[in-house]
Amino acid sequence: MEDVVVYGVPFSSYTWSARMALKEKGVEFQMVESQPHTQLQNELYPFGKVPAFRHGEFTLFETTAIMRYVDEAFEGPALQPETPAERAQMDQWMSAVNDVYYDAMIRRLVLERLAPMIFERDPDELKIKSALPDIEHQLDILDRRSSRPCLLFLG
Template identity: 40%
Template sequence: MADPIIFGPNYSTYVRSVRMALEEKGAAYKLHEVDIFSGENQNPDFLARQPFGKVPAFEHDGFQLYETDAITRYVDMTFEGPSLQPQDARGQARMTQIIGIVNAYAYPPIVGKLVIQRLVMPKLNETPDEQAIAEALPDARKVLAELERLIGENAYAAGSHLSLADLQLLPVLDYLSMTPEGGELLAEVPRVKALHAKLAERESAKRTAPQL
């Protein structure tokens, strides 16, 4: 079977989640870089794979897929290596819940506003929009507090083992920690902060560090 191909930029949090899933499985893969800042995600070739212009897109042996959550579950079920999903109903539900929370409530304020303004705009020689940042902070605090509550005494986001929820969370927390506001926000949620530190030590995280 051919190695799977991920289409998207190394610096995307969603691309990183898929890469981490493959790394955790010990599966070989190819990364086909698609730069969203120069608009390559709007090229017809890419839109044929992902009509909404979002990264990543994925292909494995002729099977094409998009939506990160679908891809990481496919990876977990397809490749050898440790299971990345709880086997019990409650663990599975908690994992799915946390992935949904990351996508719906963490990514928009933390990556979509704070990280874009603090880390990306300066790279594009643009001035950060302080109002957008100020608006993002209460939403970021709220979602971090909820993640803190849900993690509780668990060793990982959704229970006692590493799961796809951790792989969805790590890229977002990593970027958050690189912003000036991130230190203070993470200090308010010690369990989230400790989980971030633990996940960041994994080879899968180190091997997929974004090059912004």
């Protein structure tokens, strides 16, 4: 098999998504630890974010593009639903996660809570506090739209 490589930060949620798609598909790959905005990452992803992906000579950035490519380019169990309606719902939720959920859950809560480790500064407690009602609302919507309830521990 040609080289399959994910370039990213192990704890990054988007890097996890790319790796999970490869794992679910049963594709062997190498994980190269690469921080955002380094020379390597800027070469692979014009805006320097993680993850980036390489399959032989072919490179990609943007997690949904990577996951869709992984599903369609390799043998293994299908990761996407078959019907147009179900695929559209998949796109709808991935887009909502990118556009809405990521900001509150990751930027304003998780990254802020991990600020001492990542940015070497104190967490911005006001930012975290402002994220909590938004997250509660977002998870409530997921609960109402999904057959699997979300567990919420915001206390």
